[in-house]
Amino acid sequence: EAGVTQSPTHLIKTRGQQATLRCSPISGHTSVYWYQQALGLGLQFLLWYDEGEERNRGNFPPRFSGRQFPNYSSELNVNALELEDSALYLCASSPGTFYGYTFGSGTRLTVV
Amino acid sequence: QQQVKQSPQSLIVQKGGISIINCAYENTAFDYFPWYQQFPGKGPALLIAIRPDVSEKKEGRFTISFNKSAKQFSLHIMDSQPGDSATYFCAASSSGGGADGLTFGKGTHLIIQP
Numbered sequence: 001e002a003g004v005t006q007s008p009t010h011l012i013k014t015r016g017q018q019a020t021l022r023c024s025p026i027s028g029h030t031s032v033y034w035y036q037q038a039l040g041l042g043l044q045f046l047l048w049y050d051e052g053e054e055r056n057r058g059n060f061p062p063r064f065s066g067r068q069f070p071n072y073s074s075e076l077n078v079n080a081l082e083l084e085d086s087a088l089y090l091c092a093s094s095p096g097t098f099y100g101y102t103f104g105s106g107t108r109l110t111v112v
Numbered sequence: 113q114q115q116v117k118q119s120p121q122s123l124i125v126q127k128g129g130i131s132i133i134n135c136a137y138e139n140t141a142f143d144y145f146p147w148y149q150q151f152p153g154k155g156p157a158l159l160i161a162i163r164p165d166v167s168e169k170k171e172g173r174f175t176i177s178f179n180k181s182a183k184q185f186s187l188h189i190m191d192s193q194p195g196d197s198a199t200y201f202c203a204a205s206s207s208g209g210g211a212d213g214l215t216f217g218k219g220t221h222l223i224i225q226p
Contacts, residue, residue, distance in 0.1 A: 004155070033213060043156070043201065045213030058213060090155050100146065101214070103155030 002026065004104035006091050012110045013081050021076040021107045025093030031055075032074040033094070033101060034066065038087035046089075049074055081111045116204050118217025126225050131189040133220045135202035138183065142204040146214070147176065147187050150199045159200075160187075192224045 005024045013019050025032050034046040045058035049068035057064075063079040072093075078085055088108050092101035117136045125131045135145075143164055148156035162169045162176040162185065169176045175188040189196055199221050203214040 035213075040218075042218040043203075043214075043216040045215070048213060056212060092155075100158050100161065103148075103157065105153065105155045 004091055004093050004102050006089075006104040006107050008107060009105070010108045010110070012112060015081055015083060015111055017081050019078045019081060019085075019109055021078075021089050021091075021109070023074045023076070023091030023093075023104060025072050025074070025091075026102055029093035029095055029102075030072055031094045032068055032072065033092045034074070034076050035090040035092065035103075036060075036087045037090055037106070038084075043090065047076070078109070083111050085109060086111045116202060116215050116217045118202050118220060120220060121218070122221040122223070124223045124225060125192045127192065127194060129192050129224075131192045131196065131222055131224070132186060133200055133202070133222070134184065134186045135204075135217050136182075136184045137204050137215075139204070139206065139215075140183070141206040142215075144205045145176070145178065145185050146203050147174075148201045148203065148216075150201065150219075156201055189222075192222075194224045194226050197222060197224045 007022045031050045033048050035043045037043045047066050048056045052068050066076040068074045088106040090103050090106045092103045094101050119134050146161035147159045149159045150156040160171045160174050162178050164180050167178050173190045178185045199219045201219045202217040205214045
């Protein structure tokens with residue numbers, strides 16, 4: 001069984017640009033979660049998508065947004081990039097009834 | 113209210129020893145407490161999890177101890193091996209975890225010396 005796949009592995013953007021990160025969940029998983037892992041801050045909850053809808057978001061500004069497609073894959077968009085957005089962005093998936101996340105290996109976003 | 117405090121920040125244990133990592137929480141609505149293991153360049157992997165209706169859960173060399181009254185839980189790694197060297201995160205959630213995501217501790221960098 002394929003795990004959670006994320007692309008790209010690494011992404012370098014200039015301050016003010018937009019970044020798009022992609023996630024494919026495990027087959028059969030309908031929930032997708034996004035987390036930011038910044039140095040020294042640990043993992044922080046960003047967004048939760050289930051059945052194509054945004055169900056909840058963490059304490060992040062609106063320039064962090066995303067969507068979930070009919071095949072349950074997901075996209076995270078970060079607009080107006082700031083240097084502080086440099087971090088590892090992790091996607092996780094779970095079956096509809098949560099009892100454990102499976103994380104992908106992440107996208108390393110560097111804003112210069 | 114939503115914090116999970118994890119200690120120590122780093123830990124060095126001799127091979128064969130017991131590694132102990134502690135976490136404390138404040139939100140009494142938390143009802144799911146997982147531990148994750150993360151190797152460099154990889155995403156966190158679920159190691160073991162516990163719910164507050166039990167005080168201890170054991171899976172192989174890994175044991176979670178849970179103290180509901182003290183709002184604390186800990187991970188014990190018995191017979192620690194060099195392959196256990198990784199960063200460990202405790203986490204907590206309410207409503208099954210989906211509604212508000214997981215609240216993570218800041219992590220413990222564990223080194224097992226051969």
